[in-house]
Amino acid sequence: MPSQLTASRSNALAGTVRAPGDKSMSHRSMILGGMASGVTEVEGLLEGDDVLATARAVQAFGAKVERIGEGRWRIEGAGGFKTPASVIDCGNAGTGVRLLMGAAAGYPLTATFDGDASLRRRPMKRVTGPLADMGARFDWRAAEDRLPVALTGGALTAIDYVQTVASAQIKSAILLAGLNAQGVTSVTEPEKSRDHTERMLRAFGAEVGVEEMGQGWVVSLKGGQPLTGTFVAVPGDPSSAAFPLAAGLIVPGSAVTVEGVMLNPLRTGLFAAWRDMGADLTISNRREAGGEAVGDVTARHSALKGVVVPEDRAASMIDEYPILAATAAFAEGVTVMRGVGEMRVKESDRISLMVEGLRACGVQVEEEPEGFIVTGAGEGGSVRGGGLVHTAHDHRIAMSHLVLGLAADQPVSVDEPGMIATSFPGFVEMMNGLGGRIA
Numbered sequence: 001m002p003s004q005l006t007a008s009r010s011n012a013l014a015g016t017v018r019a020p021g022d023k024s025m026s027h028r029s030m031i032l033g034g035m036a037s038g039v040t041e042v043e044g045l046l047e048g049d050d051v052l053a054t055a056r057a058v059q060a061f062g063a064k065v066e067r068i069g070e071g072r073w074r075i076e077g078a079g080g081f082k083t084p085a086s087v088i089d090c091g092n093a094g095t096g097v098r099l100l101m102g103a104a105a106g107y108p109l110t111a112t113f114d115g116d117a118s119l120r121r122r123p124m125k126r127v128t129g130p131l132a133d134m135g136a137r138f139d140w141r142a143a144e145d146r147l148p149v150a151l152t153g154g155a156l157t158a159i160d161y162v163q164t165v166a167s168a169q170i171k172s173a174i175l176l177a178g179l180n181a182q183g184v185t186s187v188t189e190p191e192k193s194r195d196h197t198e199r200m201l202r203a204f205g206a207e208v209g210v211e212e213m214g215q216g217w218v219v220s221l222k223g224g225q226p227l228t229g230t231f232v233a234v235p236g237d238p239s240s241a242a243f244p245l246a247a248g249l250i251v252p253g254s255a256v257t258v259e260g261v262m263l264n265p266l267r268t269g270l271f272a273a274w275r276d277m278g279a280d281l282t283i284s285n286r287r288e289a290g291g292e293a294v295g296d297v298t299a300r301h302s303a304l305k306g307v308v309v310p311e312d313r314a315a316s317m318i319d320e321y322p323i324l325a326a327t328a329a330f331a332e333g334v335t336v337m338r339g340v341g342e343m344r345v346k347e348s349d350r351i352s353l354m355v356e357g358l359r360a361c362g363v364q365v366e367e368e369p370e371g372f373i374v375t376g377a378g379e380g381g382s383v384r385g386g387g388l389v390h391t392a393h394d395h396r397i398a399m400s401h402l403v404l405g406l407a408a409d410q411p412v413s414v415d416e417p418g419m420i421a422t423s424f425p426g427f428v429e430m431m432n433g434l435g436g437r438i439a
């Protein structure tokens with residue numbers, strides 16, 4: 001990958017592509033496969049850097065992990081994790097490290113977790129706090145709340161945990177630890193976060209209880225349940241499908257179809273927001289795959305209008321605000337995105353980097369502590385582009401600005417584009433195959 005990528009104004013994009021496998025489900029298939037007894041076969045696995053780091057981690061914890069074809073992996077679980085021989089390096093992956101810490105906490109082992117410079121900046125106490133309440137021990141190796149951290153697991157007791165932020169990573173870490181804790185562990189979420197862990201645990205033979213509560217729910221599970229290896233078909237990642245679809249919406253004359261997109265309603269907030277903005281977005285061939293709703297999504301160039309994104313939709317599209325903001329730059333009027341303070345603790349401070357990047361491309365943006373507001377160019381106007389965007393190694397910041405560059409007047413460049421491979425290997429080739437100009 002070159003040290004910079006530049007996207008230039010493109011003619012209409014057209015064609016049909018397949019989204020890479022869902023990152024959330026791919027991490028979970030590896031981790032549950034490693035915890036289970038027997039063989040798990042995964043199809044459609046996302047072979048991005050984040051998931052490959054999790055695959056190596058699961059192997060280090062004692063499972064046999066083998067690639068048997070493109071996107072096809074075989075995991076022979078040892079029925080539990082063992083003390084690994086070396087440090088568990090989770091690379092750039094927040095999901096990887098937080099879920100692995102939860103899973104590992106339930107076993108009598110010691111393990112040190114680490115990650116790249118970006119992951120070392122992200123808060124870990126949100127997960128180690130509740131795991132410590134269950135009985136795990138954490139020794140911070142550099143600074144409190146930050147990787148690297150050494151975990152001593154085993155002999156856990158169930159807790160009832162009430163979340164203050166809707167986070168599937170926190171919920172999943174606690175549930176995975178709860179599998180090997182004494183008693184019934186529960187997690188209360190004020191707003192529902194993605195439920196792939198719950199669904200996949202059931203596929204591996206565990207019973208998971210759900211009780212609706214207002215806008216949220218209480219998810220619970222009894223400790224001591226064994227997991228049995230199974231077959232997992234991973235559908236396409238809606239968070240990745242968002243990029244070619246966004247290009248379809250903003251490049252005049254375009255029609256782009258992404259096949260096999262997972263349509264779990266806890267992941268499709270972006271599609272709802274785009275529809276509110278007047279996007280011509282259609283879904284066909286609805287079906288089920290891997291225990292999830294799936295469909296083919298087509299985006300056609302649309303005259304978008306600004307909207308106020310409902311704050312209670314944040315959890316269902318938290319990773320999609322950067323690309324929503326890029327499309328909002330072309331909409332008529334103002335798009336208000338609030339209640340998204342969590343964006344500041346992702347691979348980068350995504351609010352401040354989107355504000356900086358969009359401004360470098362001539363877009364009017366206002367920053368707030370927990371949100372941002374984009375004023376779009378509208379149908380008669382145009383987005384200048386022309387910026388060199390600082391991505392702080394954040395894949396979604398890079399891809400969002402490259403998509404913007406396909407419809408802006410002047411080319412848009414991003415630094416350090418190598419990180420795109422954490423979630424979307426083949427992004428540039430896919431976009432160019434549709435008619436985009438990224439080099």
Ligand SMILES: O=C(O)C1=C[C@@H](OP(=O)(O)O)[C@@H](O)[C@H](O)C1
Nearest residue numbers: 024095166167168169170318319
């Ligand atoms: O559980 C998951 O797979 C994820 C949960 C989200 O994080 P939070 O749990 O921190 O909201 C999301 O941002 C991340 O990309 C993937």
Ligand SMILES: C=C(OP(=O)(O)O)C(=O)O
Nearest residue numbers: 092093094095096319346
């Ligand atoms: C936030 C993300 O991932 P993670 O938390 O796993 O690093 C993401 O993919 O946008």
